Amino acid sequence: MSSPTGAVSRPGKPARRDQLGAIAAGLFARDGYHNVSVQDIAAAAGLSGPALYRHFRGKQAVLAHVLLAGLDEAKLTLDGCTGSDAGEELAQAYAQLAAVVVAWPEFGMLWRRERRHLAQDDASEVRKRAVRIGTPLIRALQNQRPELGPAEASLLTWGALSVLGSISDHRVRLPRAAFEKLLTAIALNTLATDLTAASTPRHSPASAPSLLDARREQLLAVSARLFRDRGFHAVTMEHIGAAAGMAGPSVYTHFAGKVDLLQTAANRIRERLRQNVTAAQAAGLPASDTLDLLVISYVDTVLDYRDLVAAYFAEGHNLPERDRTELRRFQQAFATYWAEVTGAAAPTPDPREVKVRVHAAFAVVNDLAQTGQFSSRPALASELRALMHAVLTRA
Structure with a gap:
């Protein structure tokens, strides 16, 4: 099971940093990163502002911890996927990832909206870990659909991951098992898309202003x-x-x-x-x-x-x-x-x-x-x- 921060679960009580990360993640998702202060996070955790600095060097570090922990858990779930063929491997991988996002739906919003606020070193590390998640998924898709080039496989893979992250954009909820099954099915449908299927030309852009x-x-x-x-x-x-x-x-x-x-x-x-x-x-x-x-x-x-x-x-x-x-x-x-x-x-x-x-x-x-x-x-x-x-x- 996942902790609310997306951190990899461990036996016993979650680490204090993970608890604080969970609180901060909820505030960031609800109010936006810049509208949340260190004092807000500390107060929600029942701490003083200075006490939070014993765990994190600042608000950017809290955001980095939350995003990196979520990516680490996603990577750990993928490492455990061992299908008999590429199709089974992909189905298992997206089912596991669906379980992660259903357990922690705010992650998609934080990933899209707030990662631009990371310190440079943290942003670089977040990108590296995201690539480590995407690369094996892209490779598995190419094994299943060898007609796809690397760019097309990448487009479909990141589209499927957007499907999973989309649950942070709304409050529609299903029973957990049904929700995970639906998200997995939509993600796999995305991977199966024929990218040449739609050929209708684009509309002309809006006319230029005077x-x-x-x-x-x-x-x-x-x-x-x-x-x-x-x-x-x-x-x-x-x-x-x-x-x-x-x-x-x-x-x-x-x-x-x-x-x-x-x-x-x-x-x-x-x-x-x-x-x-x-x-x-x-x-x-x-x-x-x-x-x-x-x-x-x-x-x-x-x-x-x-x-x-x-x-x-x-x-x-x-x-x-x-x-x-x-x-x-x-x-x-x-x-x-x-x-x-x-x-x-x-x-x-x-x-x-x-x-x-x-x-x-x-x-x-x-x-x-x-x-x-x-x-x-x-x-x-x-x-x-x-x-x-x-x-x-x-x-």
Whole structure:
């Protein structure tokens, strides 16, 4: 069994560092890394701030401990997988990993959203250990599907891992055994995807802004990229101005501040997603065709607005409370509509399964579109559409 921190379990009471890591992980996942202080972690653990420093040198070290412990446990589970062939080995490996993430669902959020806050040495070590997990999975997939090149096998493998991590994006829960079985099945479906299956051309990107809006659009794009790379709290108006080639105070001519920029980015993506739903509804097509339209428009939106989408999903917790509430309400309604269409196109007895699949499909596209090694693939849009269909509709 796993401890709440994702650390490898040991007989007896968990180590104090693991207990503190579990508390910190919950706070980081709920409030965001920069919104949690050492004092917050200590208080939640019933300690004074200085007492926590006896276990960790600071907040970055706590985050590193949590991520490294989770990766270590994942690696340990993979080391114990010994199938009679590549297919059995993969099935066993993803079943074991599914058990890990179901036991500790926050890990996916911390991996996606918070690892950029690690100290350089810790970030390097986290990357190394992640590669140690991915490499044997990629190799096993190539053994099972020898027609795949290394890049294609890597794309499918990291897509399958995104399926597992997607449970941190929602609160839909099934009984533990059923949840692990479903996640394993979706991950294996992802690995079986025919990457040439979707050939519909991409929609044209949105038209360029007028010259009157060009500076405002530039600042929005620059700020979204900085928020994605550094996190909202690590970016100043001076950083934004410098990246846009202007003095920091001049940014205030176009935006009231960082919050205004984040609100604008979130509103831009929300409106684009709303338009996608409206267009799909207005088409009046059968459920399977409507799902096709939704998949095409979602992939195009993520690829056309990668930085804005990253800010929309990763930094929403930094919006004012009213905006956070509105954002959550829209995201729930958006996912619900997708689940309704998916359920009609590919009926299943348990509507919760459909919701899990929908969130997994979103995670696969969002994660792979943001991963540098895949972002320049010429057929990425087609491949992401094929992956979404595999996650949503495969039995």
